[in-house]
Amino acid sequence: xxxxxxxxxxxxxxxxxxxxxxxxxxxxxxxxxxxxxxxxxxxxxxxxxxxxxxxxxxxxxxxxxxxxxxxxxxxxxxxxxxxxxxxxxxxxxxxxxxxxxxxxxxxxxxxxxxxxxxxxxxxxxxxxxxxxxxxxxxxxxxxxxxxxxxxxxxxxxxxxxxxxxxxxxxxxxxxxxxxxxxxxxxxxxxxxxxxxxxxxxxxxxxxxxxxxxxxxxxxxxxxxxxxxxx
Numbered sequence: 007x008x009x010x011x012x013x014x015x016x017x018x019x020x021x022x023x024x025x026x027x028x029x030x031x032x033x034x035x036x037x038x039x040x041x042x043x044x045x046x047x048x049x050x051x052x053x054x055x056x057x058x059x060x061x062x063x064x065x066x067x068x069x070x071x072x073x074x075x076x077x078x079x080x081x082x083x084x085x086x087x088x089x090x091x092x093x094x095x096x097x098x099x100x101x102x103x104x105x106x107x108x109x110x111x112x113x114x115x116x117x118x119x120x121x122x123x124x125x126x127x128x129x130x131x132x133x134x135x136x137x138x139x140x141x142x143x144x145x146x147x148x149x150x151x152x153x154x155x156x157x158x159x160x161x162x163x164x165x166x167x168x169x170x171x172x173x174x175x176x177x178x179x180x181x182x183x184x185x186x187x188x189x190x191x192x193x194x195x196x197x198x199x200x201x202x203x204x205x206x207x208x209x210x211x212x213x214x215x216x217x218x219x220x221x222x223x224x225x226x227x228x229x230x231x232x233x234x235x236x
Contacts, residue, residue, distance in 0.1 A: 015078045019105070022085055030106045035118030041070040041102055046123035049074065051110050051130075051143065054205055056084025058128055060091040061203045063103045067096075069123070071103040074110065081105045110143065113151045120157040129207040132168035144175035146233045149182050153231040162223040165193070167211045172219035181235030184223040192217040 019026045027033065033040045037047055046069050053059050053073040063071040075081055085105060092100045108116060130143040139145055144164065152162055162184070166172050172191075179186050194212050198204065208218060 012079055015082050026105050030116055045070045048124040049122055050126040053084045056087040058203050058205045059084050060088040064091045064095045074106045074108050078107055113155055117155040122155045123160050125152050125162045127164045128205050132171040144178050146178050150231045156225045160225045165220045167216050179223050182233050183231050185226050186221050186223050188222045190220045193220045
């Protein structure tokens with residue numbers, strides 16, 4: 007996503023101290039303490055411009071929400087969108103959510119074993135070249151990271167417009183310890199499902215008639231992660 011760098015963004019993020027965490031590793035294994043409750047913790051990995059995070063955190067207030075990205079400008083856009091949506095939908099300011107500036111490669115340093123209940127992967131970079139496969143967020147090295155931080159029964163919800171990435175992801179999940187369900191090759195075939203919150207990318211693709219691919223993957227074993235693919 008192309009986004010112009012904006013001076014002062016980090017300073018602005020530091021002003022929202024209750025919802026931006028500058029030292030997230032300090033809370034590894036203690037995120038429930040950070041939120042002050044025992045609600046399930048949901049993570050969006052790569053938050054884009056924030057519509058999904060804003061709408062989901064506003065609609066599902068029985069969970070704690072963490073959004074991570076590598077661009078401070080995207081975190082700031084997400085916070086502004088979230089404030090707007092919460093005020094409109096709930097007539098209150100956001101709570102039980104946190105934004106973190108970090109690389110998704112570092113999940114194991116950010117969360118302890120069994121700490122998350124759900125991970126959302128929305129329209130991740132498809133990295134179409136074969137030599138870049140390890141960078142795809144559904145590559146098995148990432149799947150192992152998700153497995154380790156998800157609790158038993160935890161889920162990954164994955165959406166993409168990239169058919170080749172979806173095919174790759176199906177194979178990776180199939181070869182791993184995860185169990186797949188609710189696989190869709192055209193999520194919007196009969197219109198947008200009532201439960202589905204669209205991202206900015208998704209709205210654009212759907213308006214052009216492009217199919218949206220989706221699946222859910224469940225950690226339904228207590229075993230250590232295994233992978234029998236190539």
